[in-house]
Each structure stands twice: as C-alpha cells, then as structure tokens.
Amino acid sequence: PNHPGAAAGLVRQLSALPWSPPVSIDSINPKVIKTEYAVRGEIVSRAQLLQQELSSKASSLPFSEIVSLNIGNPQSLGQQPVTFFREVLALCDYPALLEKDESHALFSSDAIARAYRIVESIPGRATGAYSHSQGIKAIREEIAAGIAARDGFPANADDIFLTDGASPGVHMMMQMLISSEQDGILCPIPQYPLYSASIALHGGTLVPYYLNESSGWGLEISELKQQLDAARASGTRVRALVVINPGNPTGQVLTEQNQREVVQFCRDEGLLLLADEVYQENIYEETKTFHSFKKVARSMGFFDKDLSLVSYHSVSKGYYGECGKRGGYMEVTGLDAEVRDQLYKVASVNLCSNITGQILMSLVMNPPKPGDESYDNFTKERDGILSSLARRAQLMTDAMNKLEGVTCNKAEGAMYVFPRLNLPERAMKAAAAVQMLPDVFYARRLLDATGIVVVPGSGFGQVPGTHHFRCTILPQEGKLPDVIAKFTQFHERFMEEFRD
Numbered sequence: 133p134n135h136p137g138a139a140a141g142l143v144r145q146l147s148a149l150p151w152s153p154p155v156s157i158d159s160i161n162p163k164v165i166k167t168e169y170a171v172r173g174e175i176v177s178r179a180q181l182l183q184q185e186l187s188s189k190a191s192s193l194p195f196s197e198i199v200s201l202n203i204g205n206p207q208s209l210g211q212q213p214v215t216f217f218r219e220v221l222a223l224c225d226y227p228a229l230l231e232k233d234e235s236h237a238l239f240s241s242d243a244i245a246r247a248y249r250i251v252e253s254i255p256g257r258a259t260g261a262y263s264h265s266q267g268i269k270a271i272r273e274e275i276a277a278g279i280a281a282r283d284g285f286p287a288n289a290d291d292i293f294l295t296d297g298a299s300p301g302v303h304m305m306m307q308m309l310i311s312s313e314q315d316g317i318l319c320p321i322p323q324y325p326l327y328s329a330s331i332a333l334h335g336g337t338l339v340p341y342y343l344n345e346s347s348g349w350g351l352e353i354s355e356l357k358q359q360l361d362a363a364r365a366s367g368t369r370v371r372a373l374v375v376i377n378p379g380n381p382t383g384q385v386l387t388e389q390n391q392r393e394v395v396q397f398c399r400d401e402g403l404l405l406l407a408d409e410v411y412q413e414n415i416y417e418e419t420k421t422f423h424s425f426k427k428v429a430r431s432m433g434f435f436d437k438d439l440s441l442v443s444y445h446s447v448s449k450g451y452y453g454e455c456g457k458r459g460g461y462m463e464v465t466g467l468d469a470e471v472r473d474q475l476y477k478v479a480s481v482n483l484c485s486n487i488t489g490q491i492l493m494s495l496v497m498n499p500p501k502p503g504d505e506s507y508d509n510f511t512k513e514r515d516g517i518l519s520s521l522a523r524r525a526q527l528m529t530d531a532m533n534k535l536e537g538v539t540c541n542k543a544e545g546a547m548y549v550f551p552r553l554n555l556p557e558r559a560m561k562a563a564a565a566v567q568m569l570p571d572v573f574y575a576r577r578l579l580d581a582t583g584i585v586v587v588p589g590s591g592f593g594q595v596p597g598t599h600h601f602r603c604t605i606l607p608q609e610g611k612l613p614d615v616i617a618k619f620t621q622f623h624e625r626f627m628e629e630f631r632d
C-alpha cells in the first residue's frame with residue numbers, strides 16, 4: 133500500500149471492473165415511469181423522426197412537411213404576437229431604450245408609458261432580478277385590478293401567485309393536496325393530461341367524472357356525485373374538483389347555471405374547486421359567454437369563508453398565444469392563512485417565475501383602452517385573431533362531421549376539435565394485430581400518410597369502447613382548406629381499406 137505505484141495500480145484494477153450507470157430505468161422514481169403526457173406522446177415522437185427524415189434527404193415520404201396539430205401552440209403555425217404586448221416587453225427587457233429619443237420613432241407612446249410605469253414599479257428598476265416569490269407586487273396589483281374589472285368583484289394582489297405558465301401552478305396545488313394514493317382529485321374525462329400526469333407524479337389518485345358527449349360534453353352534477361360517493365366508499369379522500377372551462381380537449385363552454393351547480397356542489401361536499409380558465413378569451417359560440425368561477429361564486433354570496441377556489445389563467449392561449457413566454461397565474465382564495473403560508477413556501481423554493489411572463493400576464497389583464505394610441509391597432513389585431521379562430525373552429529367542426537363514421541361536437545371555445553371515430557371492425561382488428569389502441573392506430577396511419585399530427589383520444593381519457601382524437605383548429609385560414617383536404621382524402625382511403 134505504501135508503494136507509489138500502488139494507488140495507480142488500484143485505479144487500473146477498479147477501472148477494469150464492469151461499470152454501470154448509477155441511474156437506471158429500474159432505479160428512478162416509479163411515479164415518473166407511470167406518468168404519461170399524450171400531447172407530446174408516441175405519435176409526436178414518431179413525427180419528430182419523420183421530420184428528421186424530411187430534413188435529411190429528398191424524402192420518400194408521401195408528404196413534404198409535418199403539420200403539428202397536436203398542440204395548442206398558435207405562433208408555431210403562423211399566428212402573430214400582439215404588437216403592444218411585444219413593444220412593452222422589449223422596452224422592459226432593455227430599460228435603457230426608455231431614455232433614448234429614437235425610441236419614440238419605434239414604439240407607441242402608450243407602450244413607452246406602460247413600460248416606464250412597470251420598470252419604475254420594480255425595485256431598483258431591475259427587470260433581471262429575482263422578484264417576490266408570488267411575483268412583482270405592482271404586477272400582481274395590476275392583475276388583481278384586471279380580475280376585478282372582468283368580474284365586478286374585488287380581487288386581492290396577495291391572492292395572486294404568478295407562475296411560469298399555468299402548469300407549475302397546477303403542480304403546486306397537486307403537491308399541496310396529495311400526500312398518498314389515498315388522496316383523490318376529481319377530473320373530467322376527457323381531460324387535459326397535465327392533470328393526470330401531475331396526479332401520477334405526486335402519487336395521488338385521479339377520480340374520473342365523465343363529460344356527456346351526447347349533450348355537447350355536458351358536466352352533470354349527478355355524475356360528479358356518483359363518482360365522488362364511489363371514490364369515498366372505496367376509501368379515497370377526495371380533495372378537489374378540477375373543471376376546465378372552456379374545455380380541453382372538448383371545447384364546451386359551461387352555462388352559468390351549470391357553474392352555479394358546480395360551486396354549490398363543491399361547497400356542499402367540502403371540495404376545493406380548481407378552475408382552469410386558460411381559454412377564457414377563446415369563446416366562439418355566440419350564445420355562450422365566459423363567466424369566471426370566482427364571479428359565479430361571489431354572485432352566489434360565497435366569499436373566502438364560504439368556498440375554497442383556485443383559478444388558473446395563462447398567456448399561452450386567448451388571442452395572444454404567447455406559450456413560450458411562460459406567463460400565468462393562479463388566484464388562490466378561501467384557503468386558511470397557514471395553508472397559504474405553506475403554499476408561499478413551496479413557491480419560494482422556485483424563487484420566482486420569469487419576469488417577462490409576469491409582465492405579459494399583466495398586459496393580458498390590462499390591455500390598451502379606448503383613447504390609448506395603440507388601442508385601434510390592438511383591437512384590430514385581437515378581433516382579427518379571435519374572429520379567425522371562430523371561423524376555423526366552425527370549419528374544422530364541419531369538416532369532421534362530413535367524414536364517414538365521424539361525429540364531432542362543435543368547438544364552442546378553446547382551440548380543438550375532439551371528434552369521435554366509429555371505426556369498422558376490420559380496422560379495430562388491424563389495430564389489435566399491431567398491439568395499438570384503435571385511435572392510436574388511426575393517428576399513426578394519418579401521420580404516416582399525410583404528416584398531420586393529432587393526439588389519440590386515449591391520451592385524454594374517454595368512455596371505454598369509444599375512440600376519438602384531438603386536432604387543433606390552428607392552421608392559418610389560407611392553409612386550413614389544404615389540411616382539411618388531406619385529412620379527408622386520408623380518411624376516405626382508410627375507411628375504404630378497412631370497410632367491413
């Protein structure tokens with residue numbers, strides 16, 4: 133052991149031993165293995181491989197591009213950002229621009245004034261510093277004022293937690309609520325798989341309640357009650373009810389009466405209401421109006437001492453579609469102060485959300501007003517995008533309903549159609565023969581034939597024995613007819629191939 137070469141010799145001996153990675157698929161957290169997120173699942177993975185094939189050589193594929201209709205990502209399909217929002221963000225990102233005369237030739241006066249006000253409200257004018265863990269106080273005050281203006285009821289800046297998109301806010305609440313598998317969360321089926329994924333990651337239990345496809349994806353209190361009682365009878369401690377309004381993937385917009393019933397149900401059954409309202413500005417059905425659950429609860433006379441409610445919003449949807457900027461909030465009301473303190477502690481572990489997303493969230497909640505220099509251009513951009521989305525929602529719904537064996541509820545809101553596939557028996561058998569679920573088989577064949585990427589309905593959950601897929605309504609209007617034509621041609625050939 134004292135020999136100078138001994139250590140080197142020992143190292144050589146050790147290095148000769150077979151080395152294996154310290155982390156293996158068998159040694160990572162099994163909750164991670166169990167987690168699935170179909171919006172970027174197996175079909176998307178194959179699409180990425182095909183994209184590489186398209187990029188690497190003159191392709192033998194029967195299409196020239198991948199059309200990603202699997203994800204609600206408007207700007208990736210050509211939607212333009214809102215000018216006023218980007219002007220304010222640019223100025224806040226580089227505050228020195230505010231001191232330059234040239235800026236007045238480049239930026240609208242109200243964007244300069246807004247950016248100046250925001251920068252001045254940040255301690256040290258430091259848009260690069262960590263902020264308060266719930267977000268910059270002045271930003272939260274602006275958002276609270278926007279909520280109050282929307283609802284006609286007060287909102288408190290200290291109830292706002294600014295997050296990097298709505299997703300982290302959902303994870304934070306699941307982290308707070310789920311202690312073990314005994315803790316259940318009532319979720320709509322079909323649901324946006326952030327919820328099933330987060331519940332799985334935190335080791336809880338998803339308690340399903342089925343939306344009624346035959347009544348336009350209606351949310352029935354009787355179904356909620358039946359599922360809640362069954363879960364409780366099996367020993368599950370049901371903590372919360374998730375409602376996504378407008379719905380993803382289903383696109384329904386709840387009636388105010390239905391919302392009142394949901395609020396009453398949560399109050400009566402002692403459930404925290406998790407209201408996912410990220411599509412609140414994506415309403416296309418003229419007979420429907422968005423009402424926040426906060427407004428509905430307050431209008432029923434339920435305040436902080438009467439109901440626990442967490443409301444989510446995001447900069448990823450609406451007419452802004454700023455998904456990559458990662459802005460969002462959760463408005464937390466009706467929780468005990470000591471619970472709020474624990475939530476704050478969890479938020480503080482991540483220090484703060486990104487400042488750009490925080491600023492953008494405040495712009496979404498307080499956009500240009502009549503008389504502002506940007507107002508006319510802003511309303512032109514906003515109304516242009518929303519009216520186009522409404523037309524595309526109708527176009528896609530109609531196109532789906534023209535397909536043989538397909539029925540599709542109208543997309544009243546959000547950004548998706550979720551058609552039901554009634555496949556021939558031979559198609560079902562062909563799927564089984566390759567160990568695929570029928571809607572995965574269909575989505576895979578669609579991708580391989582056209583380059584169009586959709587998400588199989590099994591990725592959102594569906595009534596057993598039914599099959600769907602989710603497709604966004606997002607291709608720009610000039611391109612949508614071509615996408616629909618490709619889709620239709622594929623479907624006709626598919627049905628011909630597998631006709632019973």
Ligand SMILES: Cc1ncc(COP(=O)(O)O)c(CN[C@@H]2CONC2=O)c1O
Nearest residue numbers: 203204297298299324380410446448460
């Ligand atoms: C209902 C719902 N809630 C929350 C989120 C999370 O959004 P952010 O974290 O970006 O704020 C999404 C995103 N929609 C996903 C992403 O694109 N397609 C979807 O279905 C969503 O659809």
